[in-house]
Amino acid sequence: MDHEWDSRNNILKVAAPPGFDLAMTLECGQCFRWRREGDGSFTGVACGKTANVAQSGRELLFSIGSADEFEGFWMEYFDLGRDYEHIKHTLAEHDENMRRAVDYAGGIRILRQDPWETLISFIISQNANIPRIKKCIESLCRAFGEQITDGRGRMWHAFPTPEALGSCPEADVDHCRLGYRSGYVLETAAKVMEDGAGALAAARMLPGAEAEAYLRSFPGVGPKVADCVMLFGLGHYDRFPADVWIRRAMAAFYGFRESDARGIAAFAAAEFGPMAGFAQQFLFQYIRNTDSAVNASKGGSAC
DNA sequence: AGCCAGGCCCAAC
DNA sequence: GTTGGGCATGGC
Numbered sequence: 001m002d003h004e005w006d007s008r009n010n011i012l013k014v015a016a017p018p019g020f021d022l023a024m025t026l027e028c029g030q031c032f033r034w035r036r037e038g039d040g041s042f043t044g045v046a047c048g049k050t051a052n053v054a055q056s057g058r059e060l061l062f063s064i065g066s067a068d069e070f071e072g073f074w075m076e077y078f079d080l081g082r083d084y085e086h087i088k089h090t091l092a093e094h095d096e097n098m099r100r101a102v103d104y105a106g107g108i109r110i111l112r113q114d115p116w117e118t119l120i121s122f123i124i125s126q127n128a129n130i131p132r133i134k135k136c137i138e139s140l141c142r143a144f145g146e147q148i149t150d151g152r153g154r155m156w157h158a159f160p161t162p163e164a165l166g167s168c169p170e171a172d173v174d175h176c177r178l179g180y181r182s183g184y185v186l187e188t189a190a191k192v193m194e195d196g197a198g199a200l201a202a203a204r205m206l207p208g209a210e211a212e213a214y215l216r217s218f219p220g221v222g223p224k225v226a227d228c229v230m231l232f233g234l235g236h237y238d239r240f241p242a243d244v245w246i247r248r249a250m251a252a253f254y255g256f257r258e259s260d261a262r263g264i265a266a267f268a269a270a271e272f273g274p275m276a277g278f279a280q281q282f283l284f285q286y287i288r289n290t291d292s293a294v295n296a297s298k299g300g301s302a303c
Numbered sequence: 304a305g306c307c308a309g310g311c312c313c314a315a316c
Numbered sequence: 317g318t319t320g321g322g323c324a325t326g327g328c
Contacts, residue, residue, distance in 0.1 A: 029309060132326055133309080158314040179324030184311085221313045243309035259319085284309080 005067040008189055012062040012070050017080055021089070022055035022108025024080070028108050028285045030232050032121055032134045033141070033159070045141075047114050048158045050150045067250050078110045087278050094271060097253040098279060099291075105285035110277060111232065113199065115200050117159045117194060117232030123184050123220040125228070139176040144168060160199055165189035184220025191218055204234045208287075211236060223261065231277040240268035240276040245294075249287045252294045 004013040026034040026042050041054035041061075051074060052063035062070055065089070066115075068122055084106070092102040112276065116156030120140075122260075125133045144160035165173075166189035173182045192200055203211040209232060215226040219260040230236035242250070247258040256263050287294040 042327095098310095117307095122309075123311095125308090127308060128325080129308045129327060131328095135326090176323070179326090180311095181324080220311065224310060228309070241309070244307090245309070279318080 003067070003070070009069075010063060010065065012064060012067055013058045014062060014070065014080075016058045016060045018058075018085060019107050020055075020060075020080075020084075020109065022053060022060065024105065024107045024285065025109045025111065028105070029130050029288075030281065030282065031113060032130070032137045039205040041151050043132040044157050044194055045148065045158060046111075047073065048146070048148065049073060049085055052150075065153070077112055077141060079112055082109075084109065084278075087275050091272065091275060091279050091282065094279075097249075098282070100280075101282040101286035105282040105292060108281050108285060110237070110281060112235065114159070115203070115229060115233035116162060116197055118224050118229045119188065119192070119200065119215070119218065119221070119225075120159075120165070120185055122225045122228040122232075123188060123218075124178060124181050125219070126181065126225065129289055136178050136181075140165070140173075140178075143172065143176060143269060152277060162189050164194040166191075181220060184218075188220060201234075203230075204236075208236055208238065231280070237277040238269065238272075239275045240272070240280045243284075246280060246284055249283055249292075249294045249299075252292075 002015055006013070022042065023036070025041075026044070027036070031044075032044070034042045036042055037052070039054070041052050043052045049065065049069065054061040062074060064070060064074060072112065088102045121133070121137055124136050128136070141157040141159055144164040145157035148156045148158055150156060160247040165185065168217045170182070170186060171188060177181070178185060203214050206214065208230070212226050215221050215229055216223075219228070224241050227239040227241035231239040231241060234264055240246075242261055247256070247261075247264065250256045250264045250267070251258045254267065257265070268279070272279040286292065
């Protein structure tokens with residue numbers, strides 16, 4: 001990948017892969033710690049590092065600590081090395097619904113996020129909406145995360161470590177307003193501390209069923225949260241998290257009952273296989289942001 | 304105002 | 317093995 005490093009301003013100029021859409025990637029609900037600046041760029045924190053990233057057509061500008069940090073971290077975080085053209089082609093040819101989803105949302109990249117952060121974030125996500133999830137997580141980071149100063153002297157907070165969360169008094173978490181999820185978060189953090197964060201990261205190498213079983217041993221982790229952690233944090237790209245929106249879409253597009261989790265999972269495995277996770281992200285973004293049949297039937301008055 | 308939100312847990316069937 | 321109520325809170 002061709003680079004151009006501006007050492008005076010610590011800005012790296014990189015060519016974006018074909019079709020890459022920074023804004024959609026960061027705003028599609030897979031991550032919760034990026035915010036859009038007034039100039040349309042995004043600032044966020046991942047794995048203890050901050051970045052400001054801007055996209056102008058096929059050009060990406062990374063405002064980061066050093067040139068090495070791109071190759072060493074951000075390139076992988078944004079999954080810029082993967083051949084998405086092949087994935088999009090394959091999915092688009094599956095059926096007309098997928099073709100529309102790929103046309104609309106094919107600019108999304110599935111970020112390679114930290115498994116621990118993903119685990120806690122998606123425990124918090126249950127029965128909440130995306131703005132609320134972001135607030136809860138920011139609140140946790142401000143209360144328990146290490147401070148980071150970026151190149152411009154702005155202060156940020158890393159995501160809290162398992163130790164910081166797992167050993168804090170319950171009362172301190174109360175003001176983060178997690179609701180009934182705070183117990184799940186604290187108990188899960190304590191268990192990650194016990195098992196070691198390495199055990200969680202090692203689930204990347206486990207067969208899917210074993211990784212899922214391990215994740216579901218944490219309180220507050222059911223089938224959907226486990227799938228999200230596997231897809232967004234552990235590189236299990238064959239996972240197809242089925243939240244209320246996806247179940248709605250599967251009902252409208254493929255005739256499933258919304259309650260038929262097994263059927264939906266089997267369909268995704270059989271039809272999309274190792275690309276199921278990408279299919280899921282494209283579908284999710286598509287149905288949430290377009291006037292599709294899914295939204296038309298939301299109120300139960302489809303005709 | 305009231306319904307719903309990137310669900311999970313647990314008790315009844 | 318499936319189904320349904322309860323859950324703590326805030327966005328819209």
